Amino acid sequence: MIPLSWYLLLAAALFAVGLFGVLARKNAIAILMGVELMLNAVNINLVAFWRYLDVQAIAGHAFAVMVFAVAAAEVAVGLALVISLYRRRQTVAADQIDLLKW
Amino acid sequence: MAPNYLAILPEISLAVLAFILLVIDLRLPQGRKTVLAGITAAGLAAVMVLTVLFARPGAAPESVWGGMLRHDTAAFVFRLIFLFGAAVTALFTIGWKQIEKRGEFYVLMVLSTLGMTLMGAAGDLIMLFLAIETASIPLYVMAGFMTGDDKSTESGFKYLLFGALTSSVMVYGFSLLYGFGGTTDIYKLAAAVGSGELPVLGLLGALVLTLAGFGFKIAAVPFHFWAPDVYEGAPTPVTAFLSTASKAAGFAVVARFMLATFPAEVLPQGLSVIALISVLSMTLGNAAALSQKNIKRMLAYSSIAHAGYVLMGVAAASLLGVTSVVYYLAVYLVTNLAAFGVVIIFFNTAGSDEIKDYAGLSRRSPALALALMLAFLSLAGVPPLGGFFAKILVFAAAVEAGLIWLAIAGVLNAILGLYYYLMVLKVIYLDRSEKDDQPVPVARPHAIALVVCLLLVVFLGTIFGPMYDWSVLAASGLF
Numbered sequence: 299m300i301p302l303s304w305y306l307l308l309a310a311a312l313f314a315v316g317l318f319g320v321l322a323r324k325n326a327i328a329i330l331m332g333v334e335l336m337l338n339a340v341n342i343n344l345v346a347f348w349r350y351l352d353v354q355a356i357a358g359h360a361f362a363v364m365v366f367a368v369a370a371a372e373v374a375v376g377l378a379l380v381i382s383l384y385r386r387r388q389t390v391a392a393d394q395i396d397l398l399k400w
Numbered sequence: 401m402a403p404n405y406l407a408i409l410p411e412i413s414l415a416v417l418a419f420i421l422l423v424i425d426l427r428l429p430q431g432r433k434t435v436l437a438g439i440t441a442a443g444l445a446a447v448m449v450l451t452v453l454f455a456r457p458g459a460a461p462e463s464v465w466g467g468m469l470r471h472d473t474a475a476f477v478f479r480l481i482f483l484f485g486a487a488v489t490a491l492f493t494i495g496w497k498q499i500e501k502r503g504e505f506y507v508l509m510v511l512s513t514l515g516m517t518l519m520g521a522a523g524d525l526i527m528l529f530l531a532i533e534t535a536s537i538p539l540y541v542m543a544g545f546m547t548g549d550d551k552s553t554e555s556g557f558k559y560l561l562f563g564a565l566t567s568s569v570m571v572y573g574f575s576l577l578y579g580f581g582g583t584t585d586i587y588k589l590a591a592a593v594g595s596g597e598l599p600v601l602g603l604l605g606a607l608v609l610t611l612a613g614f615g616f617k618i619a620a621v622p623f624h625f626w627a628p629d630v631y632e633g634a635p636t637p638v639t640a641f642l643s644t645a646s647k648a649a650g651f652a653v654v655a656r657f658m659l660a661t662f663p664a665e666v667l668p669q670g671l672s673v674i675a676l677i678s679v680l681s682m683t684l685g686n687a688a689a690l691s692q693k694n695i696k697r698m699l700a701y702s703s704i705a706h707a708g709y710v711l712m713g714v715a716a717a718s719l720l721g722v723t724s725v726v727y728y729l730a731v732y733l734v735t736n737l738a739a740f741g742v743v744i745i746f747f748n749t750a751g752s753d754e755i756k757d758y759a760g761l762s763r764r765s766p767a768l769a770l771a772l773m774l775a776f777l778s779l780a781g782v783p784p785l786g787g788f789f790a791k792i793l794v795f796a797a798a799v800e801a802g803l804i805w806l807a808i809a810g811v812l813n814a815i816l817g818l819y820y821y822l823m824v825l826k827v828i829y830l831d832r833s834e835k836d837d838q839p840v841p842v843a844r845p846h847a848i849a850l851v852v853c854l855l856l857v858v859f860l861g862t863i864f865g866p867m868y869d870w871s872v873l874a875a876s877g878l879f
Binding site for chain 1: 525526529530533537540541544547550551553554555556557558560561564565567568569571572574575576578579582583584628629632633
């Protein structure tokens with residue numbers, strides 16, 4: 299069987315890619331996509347741990363399903379807020395949304 | 401074992417209340433929607449009564465619903481705190497034009513409160529994650545609720561981006577903890593954490609990842625960047641809700657999680673991390689508040705500083721420490737609600753949140769000026785108000801736990817904080833403006849909410865026995 303560490307490394311890499319996307323991208327939609335990648339990394343972690351720990355205890359599995367559901371809800375609200383912002387400013391570039399600062 | 405429905409009675413009644421509000425909103429004619437705020441406040445008060453009467457936990461903490469929730473005194477006291485905060489916030493929305501006619505706002509607020517009550521009771525990583533998201537997602541919408549307002553839409557958007565980022569980091573930490581411990585029950589995780597088989601560095605990494613999410617909820621440095629922008633841009637009643645109930649919910653989670661999963665004898669470095677965050681939050685929050693021109697932004701930095709004070713109690717990780725956390729949060733809730741109440745009432749008349757526009761408030765409305773003075777002096781920690789006794793408690797907890805340096809940092813910060821609160825009071829009482837003869841009217845629901853909050857501010861500083869007993873009761877539920 300493939301060792302557990304491979305999955306964990308894959309998840310960590312995916313998480314890093316997502317985090318980089320969130321921090322480096324300017325486009326609001328791309329930032330949300332970065333968040334999705336990070337949540338996918340979480341799911342890989344959860345399912346891998348479940349498979350290699352105790353297959354009878356389904357907590358890891360259930361957790362992964364919850365993460366899916368929450369991610370969908372978060373993105374739905376996120377896109378709604380992006381649209382409401384776009385209607386006011388005609389832009390989704392995060393660095394142009396700078397009305398509030400000191 | 402039969403499911404314990406009484407343990408989740410507050411949550412059930414909140415869900416029912418949200419549904420009732422939706423139906424009423426649908427049936428009411430457009431002109432009469434303003435009654436919704438009153439219905440929400442009354443409904444939340446009714447949920448409080450139901451909670452006290454029927455959902456009181458026994459002396460021993462219980463695990464209910466398959467370990468998902470804890471039925472203990474901590475969850476009970478925190479629930480009452482959140483419900484009170486939400487009820488007062490509902491009263492403050494009356495007269496806020498873009499909100500008071502929109503029933504969905506109150507539904508979102510009630511559902512967010514439902515998430516918070518679950519945060520206070522969650523005993524499992526899955527439940528914790530779900531509860532935090534249930535509390536946060538409606539708050540994103542509420543912050544961006546005024547779709548016709550540039551600042552509000554921007555603040556909702558920023559809040560969502562920071563919230564989504566930190567909650568993904570947090571849940572990554574959860575997934576690692578699950579891998580380390582093989583369970584998602586935060587009380588059983590402690591056994592795995594304490595077994596000594598796991599690398600300290602790995603545990604610390606998972607803890608820091610987790611704290612990113614919690615730190616976002618309580619607006620602690622270095623996860624505070626959203627707070628000033630969101631506080632300034634969001635409709636002020638939402639800001640009041642964010643800075644009180646939402647912050648208290650975050651602390652309920654931090655206190656339970658740190659004590660259950662990373663107790664001091666297992667991972668002392670964990671508490672050092674908390675102490676470090678505490679001192680950074682206090683110092684940075686107070687320093688940045690000094691130069692603020694906008695009162696909501698100033699209160700945002702002050703709320704970051706207060707998160708630092710409360711974290712001192714968490715870092716102490718003792719019975720006195722957690723007692724001080726609960727007491728401080730209760731005081732902070734009523735005090736900050738009163739302060740934001742004045743800001744809301746003033747904005748409804750003057751249409752401005754700039755500190756310089758508060759000039760002459762003592763002549764325009766002596767009662768409002770007095771209310772703001774009481775609230776600010778309590779925030780600054782001046783006796784005999786609630787903030788003073790709360791600060792004494794957290795400092796005492798830090799000293800008792802041997803964190804003398806932290807207590808000294810706290811005292812120095814309290815002095816620094818006094819300065820900017822007094823600066824605002826100077827503008828109100830000493831400065832004059834050409835509008836001195838225009839009074840600021842106070843609507844009756846606002847007056848009621850304000851008086852209740854201020855009475856509590858004074859009582860919590862003078863007759864502190866009852867709330868102190870409740871705080872000890874709450875703290876004992878976590879040990």
